[in-house]
Amino acid sequence: xxxxxxxxxxxxxxxxxxxxxxxxxxxxxxxxxxxxxxxxxxxxxxxxxxxxxxxxxxxxxxxxxxxxxxxxxxxxxxxxxxxxxxxxxxxxxxxxxxxxxxxxxx
Amino acid sequence: xxxxxxxxxxxxxxxxxxxxxxxxxxxxxxxxxxxxxxxxxxxxxxxxxxxxxxxxxxxxxxxxxxxxxxxxxxxxxxxxxxxxxxxxxxxxxxxxxxxxxxxxxxxxxxxxxxxxxxxxxxxxxxxxxxxxxxxxxxxxxxxxxxxxxxxxxxxxxxxxxxxxxxxxxxxxxxxxxxxxxxxxxxxxxxxxxxxxxxxxxxxxxxxxxxxxxxxxxxxxxxxxxxxxxxxxxxxxxxxxxxxxxxxxxxxxxxxxxxxxxxxxxxxxxxxxxxxxxxxxxxxxxxxxxxxxxxxxxxxxxxxxxxxxxxxxxxxxxxxxxxxxxxxxxxxxxxxxxxxxxxxxxxxxxxxxxxxxxxxxxxxxxxxxxxxxxxxxxxxxxxxxxxxxxxxxxxxxxxxxxxxxxxxxxxxxxxxxxxxxxxxxxxxxxxxxxxxxxxxxxxxxxxxxxxxxxxxxxxxxxxxxxx
Numbered sequence: 001x002x003x004x005x006x007x008x009x010x011x012x013x014x015x016x017x018x019x020x021x022x023x024x025x026x027x028x029x030x031x032x033x034x035x036x037x038x039x040x041x042x043x044x045x046x047x048x049x050x051x052x053x054x055x056x057x058x059x060x061x062x063x064x065x066x067x068x069x070x071x072x073x074x075x076x077x078x079x080x081x082x083x084x085x086x087x088x089x090x091x092x093x094x095x096x097x098x099x100x101x102x103x104x105x106x
Numbered sequence: 107x108x109x110x111x112x113x114x115x116x117x118x119x120x121x122x123x124x125x126x127x128x129x130x131x132x133x134x135x136x137x138x139x140x141x142x143x144x145x146x147x148x149x150x151x152x153x154x155x156x157x158x159x160x161x162x163x164x165x166x167x168x169x170x171x172x173x174x175x176x177x178x179x180x181x182x183x184x185x186x187x188x189x190x191x192x193x194x195x196x197x198x199x200x201x202x203x204x205x206x207x208x209x210x211x212x213x214x215x216x217x218x219x220x221x222x223x224x225x226x227x228x229x230x231x232x233x234x235x236x237x238x239x240x241x242x243x244x245x246x247x248x249x250x251x252x253x254x255x256x257x258x259x260x261x262x263x264x265x266x267x268x269x270x271x272x273x274x275x276x277x278x279x280x281x282x283x284x285x286x287x288x289x290x291x292x293x294x295x296x297x298x299x300x301x302x303x304x305x306x307x308x309x310x311x312x313x314x315x316x317x318x319x320x321x322x323x324x325x326x327x328x329x330x331x332x333x334x335x336x337x338x339x340x341x342x343x344x345x346x347x348x349x350x351x352x353x354x355x356x357x358x359x360x361x362x363x364x365x366x367x368x369x370x371x372x373x374x375x376x377x378x379x380x381x382x383x384x385x386x387x388x389x390x391x392x393x394x395x396x397x398x399x400x401x402x403x404x405x406x407x408x409x410x411x412x413x414x415x416x417x418x419x420x421x422x423x424x425x426x427x428x429x430x431x432x433x434x435x436x437x438x439x440x441x442x443x444x445x446x447x448x449x450x451x452x453x454x455x456x457x458x459x460x461x462x463x464x465x466x467x468x469x470x471x472x473x474x475x476x477x478x479x480x481x482x483x484x485x486x487x488x489x490x491x492x493x494x495x496x497x498x499x500x501x502x503x504x505x506x507x508x509x510x511x512x513x514x515x516x517x518x519x520x521x522x523x524x525x526x527x528x529x530x531x532x533x534x535x536x537x538x539x540x541x542x543x544x545x546x547x548x549x550x551x552x553x554x555x556x557x558x559x560x561x562x563x564x565x566x567x568x569x570x571x572x
Contacts, residue, residue: 006226009337009345016333016346019125020353026132029453029478032358032460033190035131036325038141039354040197042124043328044148045347048155049208049335054170055161056215063214064163070207071167072174077201078152080178082145084185084193089141091187091467092134094474096438 034088041081047074109159116154117343123147124347128354134473151343187468188425191321191457195248198324202241205331206298209234212338213294223289230337232281232297238331239301240308245324247309248317252457258314266311267375273304312374315499317457319362319373326355358459365453365479367505367516398534401552403561406528407568410436413490415446417482419519420462421455423496423532427558430469433495436562437471439569448475450482450492450519452500483520492524494545496531496558502543512541527551530561 027035051074054067107115123143130140156164185193209231216223216231223231250256277300284293312320329351336344363370410416418437424430437447449471455462463476477485486492494501497519504511505518521527527550534546545551554561 005340006337009340009342012342013333013345013349016349017353020128020350021357023125023128023132024350024354024357027128028132029361029451029460030463030473030476031131031134031137032361033194033458033464034137034141035128035354035460036194036321036358036458037190037197038127038131038144039325039329039351040194040201041141041148042127042144042347043201043325043332043351044197045120045124045151045344046201046204046208046332046335047148048151048341049332049339049344050204051152051155051161051167052158052339052341053208053211053215054167055158055163056211057160057162059163060214063211064166066207066214067211068166068170070204070211071170073200073204073207075171075174076178076181077197077204078148078178079175080182080193081197082141082148083179083182084190085141086138086145087182088187088190088464088467089134089138091464091470092137092473093467093470094135095472096470 031092034085037081037085037088041078041085044074044078044081047071047078050074109157113154113158114342116150116157117341120147120151120154120343121346123150124350128350187465188428189253190461190464191317192249192252194458195245195252195321195324198321198328199242199245199249202238202245202324202328202331204238205328205335206235206238206242206301208335209238209338210294210298213289214291223285225285227338228285228289230334232284232294234331234334234338235294235298236277236281236301237327237334239298240305241324241327241331243302243305244309244320244327245305247306248320248324251309251314252317258317260313261310266307270304270307273300273307277301277304308374314457316366316373318454318459318461319359319366319370321458322355322358322362323370323374324355326352326359329353329355362454362459365517367513397547399552401528401554403554403564404568406552406554407565407572409491409526409528410440410445410493410565411443411569411572413440413445415485415489416440416448416491416493417477417486417489417521417524418447418449419492419494419497419501419521420449420451420466421495421497421500422457422462423498423530424558425456425462425465425496427496429495429559429562430465430471432559432562432566434466434469434471436566436569437475439566443569448477448482448485450477450479450486450521452479452497452519455497455500479517479519486520486523489524490526492521492527494521494527494529495562498531498543499541501545502541503545503548504541504543508544521545522548522550525550528554530554530556530558532557 050070127140127144130136213231329348333348501521505513505516
């Protein structure tokens with residue numbers, strides 16, 4: 001008997017949920033904003049789906065436009081998500097930097 | 107090994123990279139490396155996609171990516187940290203929108219096939235379109251509220267809930283029709299438009315103070331939409347990544363709900379913080395300021411400078427006033443005088459989970475000084491001065507004592523256990539949720555009225571002159 005594809009995919013889905021809860025429950029409150037922007041970047045994986053659809057042969061112009069818009073949105077999502085997370089994480093320092101940024105007074 | 111297998115292995119590598127990225131977020135020291143591993147995984151996944159058999163139009167796809175990437179990069183480099191909730195909302199929407207469009211385009215591709223669409227693919231396409239659509243428009247409304255393009259107050263009107271329920275039922279009904287018989291693209295379009303409309307109507311009645319919950323929830327939605335797209339295209343990498351995000355968003359939504367002691371249903375449908383809402387049973391504390399002790403910045407400066415231990419409790423008012431750098435300067439001055447300074451941060455301080463930590467980290471506060479609520483609370487009794495800056499509901503003792511209060515049961519920072527409390531506040535207006543706060547009437551409490559930034563600047567000047 002061959003397991004159907006949908007069952008295999010459901011298995012993958014359920015395992016992914018458990019892995020997700022497991023790793024994310026270990027993220028401290030302090031890092032919840034980077035967690036959100038980081039997971040934001042990860043759901044940019046829809047870009048892969050957008051590329052697949054945009055790369056289908058024999059499309060109508062309409063579908064091609066829709067798919068390319070999806071590619072554009074996915075790309076912004078991925079690039080923006082990882083860059084902003086990197087920028088944020090760079091701010092968390094254990095000690096004050098000797099050359100601290102200038103005070104914003106006056 | 108076939109090409110398809112090689113691509114699948116590359117996707118597996120990407121999945122591992124994403125899980126490691128989240129795993130490394132367990133500590134601020136490893137997190138930056140984790141994020142880079144995740145980004146590398148994404149590069150691998152995208153490259154592998156181009157290597158798949160039967161991908162056409164590669165030049166036009168690359169051109170679109172080359173145009174879109176700098177836009178995302180520029181936005182990410184320039185956004186202010188106070189605007190991070192809007193940014194995350196926007197990226198949520200963009201991702202959800204992409205998922206919905208992928209579903210739409212793929213439906214067009216499979217529709218002309220003889221016979222019905224296989225149920226699993228059909229359901230996935232419709233789910234992706236619906237959830238993606240709700241996430242897209244809902245995120246844009248959340249963005250508009252956070253950016254204050256529309257009022258942050260809940261927008262309510264008679265019959266709102268029945269209307270929303272009817273709309274959602276109609277959307278689901280049309281989706282079932284699509285599955286059952288006429289696979290008209292017009293109908294799929296109708297599902298998408300209905301979902302977009304529902305997204306708008308669903309976020310409009312939710313108040314600005316509940317935004318941390320809404321953003322977490324929309325994050326989960328976009329993850330689910332991406333996972334549904336994975337079922338459409340039979341790509342495990344989409345299913346796993348989407349569900350990782352879905353799990354993260356769900357967990358954060360639950361944590362935010364706990365931190366406010368409110369159920370998800372109450373947050374989504376309660377229209378908390380309506381102007382018209384007259385919460386019953388609040389302490390009839392004098393909103394006119396009777397019984398409140400006001401003080402001067404110089405007095406507070408002396409109090410702080412001669413304290414042994416000061417705990418700063420920042421709220422969103424601090425972020426709005428952009429006072430985080432001045433607060434850090436004040437903290438530095440006090441530390442230089444030998445005062446022990448810490449920051450106690452409530453989980454919902456800010457407009458998204460963990461927002462306040464980012465703002466203070468940006469202002470160069472070392473992260474070991476940032477204390478979570480559970481860590482901070484036991485230390486208040488041995489704290490000389492609790493300095494509350496632009497926070498209100500998260501330090502309201504009614505949450506502990508007054509069973510009639512709308513926020514009763516919400517975990518709070520017990521600043522009233524400190525020897526003295528100083529509250530920096532613009533005026534005696536009640537906070538975002540419109541609830542009275544007996545902390546302000548406590549004999550231990552003194553109020554320093556004025557703009558948070560200006561007040562903190564005065565405190566800095568005061569401490570310097572001592």
